[in-house]
Amino acid sequence: MKLDEMQLLLRVADTGSMTVAARQLHLTPAAVSAAVKRIEESLGVRVFERTTRSVHPTDEGVEVLDGCEAIVERWQRTLERVQGGRRELEGTVHISAPADSAYQFVGAAVVAVCDAHPKLRVVLHSSDALHHLHRDAIDMAIRYGPMQDSTLAARKLTEWPGILVASPSYLERHPAPRTPDELVAHRAITLQLSSTPISEWILEGPSGARTIDLESPLCGDGFLARHWALEGKGIARKSLFDVIDDLEAKRLVRVLPEYASERAAIHMVFPSRRFVPARVRAFDAAISDVFKERADRCERWMASAP
């Protein structure tokens, strides 16, 4: 039994597909199929119950996969202790980040890490859609909002409320609303993160929480929403953290400043069970630094412009 074969089994189990596992491992489906068959024969145990349409671990398969996972992790840990700083970082790291974060600041941080480590490769998945970390072999992800998947290990990076913003040009043409009720007269820029668009904003203000029903012609991802706001297309609700650059540069102005949506945490997420290798930790450190710096600027902005 080889460690590569164990990782292969884990990939098949995580993705639930030999073909997808093959893609991720840079192998052909035939090779994966043959490997699984070979392993099962050597064990005398069926690891996966499969039709042409699905691949599921058997009861014994779960035992085997647990063992493989523990073993692969132990080996990675050993390798790092032994090779430590000697070996320069290499390999490929898959990072998932919301589009707006990726374009604004994660991208730059990632480039800096790659520049420092020539053998390191990165695939930055910029999408607001929630990636399944296990399924897609994502090594780390940045996620806004509450954590739900308990099989993931998350570390909170920072936490900020959503605020309403518009460009100065837009506000010249459309006087800023003075109460939440006046928002209906404005063009709201809304988000469609997953399949269904978000059609309401919950705003907390001096008079408690208010729910605003929206009828918005402009609906896109976080990056589009911010750019539409910059272009004066309407009022967007964004995390303060995402628009701090624009607020500092006065490209965007806060609207209804006494109202804000609930503080939402931003997490760095890892596929829990797996050991986090040094190459991933390098990106983690760099991105965390960027978040720290941005969070400081958010603090200062909040203090200066209450």
Next chain:
Amino acid sequence: MKLDEMQLLLRVADTGSMTVAARQLHLTPAAVSAAVKRIEESLGVRVFERTTRSVHPTDEGVEVLDGCEAIVERWQRTLERVQGGRRELEGTVHISAPADSAYQFVGAAVVAVCDAHPKLRVVLHSSDALHHLHRDAIDMAIRYGPMQDSTLAARKLTEWPGILVASPSYLERHPAPRTPDELVAHRAITLQLSSTPISEWILEGPSGARTIDLESPLCGDGFLARHWALEGKGIARKSLFDVIDDLEAKRLVRVLPEYASERAAIHMVFPSRRFVPARVRAFDAAISDVFKERADRCERWMASAP
């Protein structure tokens, strides 16, 4: 990296020799040497520092070996949970036992286990010399007396004092001693277990502990000592546990019954760190049963013949 390669590294480390490891693994020294070299190159780390005369793990090698050990054990555990009772026991088990125990009762127990499991092979090392469990790849050993090597895992089987015995024929010719002092007039059968012969008996009796200096013409291992006693060649000191058959059959008679040497424990010993596989546990169970049954007979004998 393959699990077989990890086991190879462990064998080399335990034996301290590529040639010995090769023998135990049914490989040639060339293959072992090549494997070590190949592994070291793939790790980018030197695992063993070696001359033609010695093989020692480097600092990094210790880390690697620790990892390999944990991994091999985890995998064996996984295999057993998965294959459980399905697979019949197979493979070879190396058992070390003192000569007298091996010939008298361990041998029979071992045969019974092999009869029940046709694919199981056993090598019974019958020797009073202490085998190095790690070095010689012994799976389990029976050892009389106190445990010293703390790197081994031991389980106490039973505990009995040494007593003095002689055959009825001998006692007809030489009247039994009535006090320890009278022993000097008898022929004592002594042991040579390791390199130096044992030249004194420490006997505890009604008047406290007595040390008897011996000048014995007959000196051999535990099996020889018992047989010489049976043949009427003199008085031997044996663990009650070893001579219970002969006492019950009245082939041997206890001498100076109010005197006995310190109770000594008999342990079942395993190479601690390693996982104990099912095939070894099968022998453990069978041999433990034999010990239990013999210990009961010792109890009864002690009760009936104080």
Next chain:
DNA sequence: ATGCTTTACGTCTAGCGTAATGATT
């Protein structure tokens, strides 16, 4: 009908034994 797993076959390389070489006590 599409997309998945499986089978068949040719190719290549990793890993073994044999045998010779070099080093150490």
Next chain:
DNA sequence: AATCATTACGCTAGACGTAAAGCAT
């Protein structure tokens, strides 16, 4: 001188890709 690790070389078997076939939705 004897023993051990290493190197060189030929060989075998395992593992991959290509291509085709078989199934399930």
